[in-house]
Amino acid sequence: MAEQKVIGVGLVSVGWMGKVHSRAYQSIPVVYPELAIKPRLVIAADTEPSRGEYAKDVLGFEESTLDYHEVLNHPEVDVVSICAPNFLHAEIGIAAAKAGKAFWIEKPVGRGVEETASVQAAAAEAGVVSSIGFNYRHAPAVEKAKALIAEGRIGRITNIRGTFFADYSAEPNAALSWRFNRKLAGSGVLGDLMGHLVDLVQYVVGPISDVTGMTSTVIKQRPIQQMGKGTHFDVIEGGELGDVENEDYAGMMVRFADNAVGAGAVGTLEASRVSVGPRASYNFEIYGTEGSLHWDFERLNELDIAVGRKGDLVGYTRVMASPGFGDFDHFQPGAGTSMGFDDLKVIEARKFLESFVGSKHLNSNINDAVSAAAVCDAVEQSAESGQWVKVAPVPGVTAAIR
Numbered sequence: 001m002a003e004q005k006v007i008g009v010g011l012v013s014v015g016w017m018g019k020v021h022s023r024a025y026q027s028i029p030v031v032y033p034e035l036a037i038k039p040r041l042v043i044a045a046d047t048e049p050s051r052g053e054y055a056k057d058v059l060g061f062e063e064s065t066l067d068y069h070e071v072l073n074h075p076e077v078d079v080v081s082i083c084a085p086n087f088l089h090a091e092i093g094i095a096a097a098k099a100g101k102a103f104w105i106e107k108p109v110g111r112g113v114e115e116t117a118s119v120q121a122a123a124a125e126a127g128v129v130s131s132i133g134f135n136y137r138h139a140p141a142v143e144k145a146k147a148l149i150a151e152g153r154i155g156r157i158t159n160i161r162g163t164f165f166a167d168y169s170a171e172p173n174a175a176l177s178w179r180f181n182r183k184l185a186g187s188g189v190l191g192d193l194m195g196h197l198v199d200l201v202q203y204v205v206g207p208i209s210d211v212t213g214m215t216s217t218v219i220k221q222r223p224i225q226q227m228g229k230g231t232h233f234d235v236i237e238g239g240e241l242g243d244v245e246n247e248d249y250a251g252m253m254v255r256f257a258d259n260a261v262g263a264g265a266v267g268t269l270e271a272s273r274v275s276v277g278p279r280a281s282y283n284f285e286i287y288g289t290e291g292s293l294h295w296d297f298e299r300l301n302e303l304d305i306a307v308g309r310k311g312d313l314v315g316y317t318r319v320m321a322s323p324g325f326g327d328f329d330h331f332q333p334g335a336g337t338s339m340g341f342d343d344l345k346v347i348e349a350r351k352f353l354e355s356f357v358g359s360k361h362l363n364s365n366i367n368d369a370v371s372a373a374a375v376c377d378a379v380e381q382s383a384e385s386g387q388w389v390k391v392a393p394v395p396g397v398t399a400a401i402r
């Protein structure tokens with residue numbers, strides 16, 4: 001067996017994403033044995049003591065702490081996963097960069113573009129690898145859609161439609177978690193779901209240059225949930241109510257930049273956290289002069305594709321992800337056996353760790369986070385002014401550029 005490179009991992013916050021990142025690291029030697037990378041779970045931090053204990057007892061970290069600085073300053077930690085609530089991302093991202101640690105940080109990296117750019121500056125100054133939790137890029141069917149577009153299989157892109165509709169807060173008594181508080185989260189569904197959609201569309205079609213948008217808050221008060229308890233899917237009956245401080249829905253019209261693979265294309269993007277019906281229907285439709293593509297996270301392993309305007313079989317064909325689509329063959333030996341959400345995080349961990357060991361920068365990076373934040377901020381500006389807003393190009397993104 002080839003000698004394995006051991007990489008010391010530190011984790012900040014042991015909530016939903018903290019667990020998912022931990023499992024992703026543990027899967028690397030199994031899913032990608034050829035990399036000969038062995039993550040070692042060194043230390044995890046959470047201000048909720050029971051979660052630190054969980055990190056040690058169940059997730060397999062060697063140590064836990066209440067103070068995230070101990071993670072960043074630990075001599076045996078090489079890379080850090082930042083899975084804290086949004087308000088801590090910039091502070092921890094900057095501290096990680098200053099400590100010389102490569103970091104894999106959850107979205108949104110900041111509460112708006114300014115905060116995100118402060119992490120970008122720190123990462124650039126320290127020269128550390130950054131990786132963002134934009135996991136939907138890695139779905140094998142999405143990678144295939146991107147490749148088909150780049151090959152010109154659906155012709156020139158004319159228009160797109162993207163919707164990220166979730167129901168995690170559709171219930172009026174759904175918990176008022178930190179996600180609904182401006183100070184703790186920043187924007188609402190814009191940072192939470194729209195940022196994912198913007199990144200996904202920019203990854204496949206290219207940078208967005210112009211935006212006009214609107215937002216609305218559907219449910220104004222909800223029962224208060226304590227930090228570090230439960231999940232944001234919880235429903236609390238009869239609890240004390242607090243105000244929802246950010247938007248439940250956001251929608252926008254967009255134009256793509258001249259250097260985008262989809263230059264000249266236009267589209268609409270919408271996100272909601274209060275949809276009744278769609279559970280996690282995160283999808284895009286991409287229309288071109290020779291065909292179209294449709295992908296939906298609720299059918300993660302399927303790609304609907306229509307190519308050509310002539311003949312008796314014009315219309316959509318459903319193709320299942322299979323070996324040859326993205327990283328599919330690392331998970332399943334043949335088509336038809338489905339992958340899931342956590343597998344996308346394993347692919348993300350692979351790209352992060354491979355970037356760290358120096359092959360090349362494989363995942364989304366802090367520039368992509370700035371770019372998504374700039375588009376989301378533009379929606380808020382446009383919602384206020386009623387005007388179109390130009391989005392400045394961000395150098396160094398991994399968007400689909402011609």
Ligand SMILES: NC(=O)c1ccc[n+]([C@@H]2O[C@H](COP(=O)([O-])OP(=O)(O)OC[C@H]3O[C@@H](n4cnc5c(N)ncnc54)[C@H](O)[C@@H]3O)[C@@H](O)[C@H]2O)c1
Pocket residue numbers: 012013014015016017018045046047048051066068083084085086088106107108133134135192227228229230231232
């Ligand atoms: N990529 C994705 O698909 C995806 C999905 C869910 C969440 N996220 C992102 O991940 C991040 C975390 O979300 P979550 O759902 O895991 O949250 P969560 O509420 O489940 O967990 C947050 C954890 O942070 C801990 N915490 C609070 N203050 C802390 C501090 N000072 N130091 C250390 N820990 C602290 C809390 O005790 C809690 O355990 C968010 O930014 C969210 O947007 C991304």
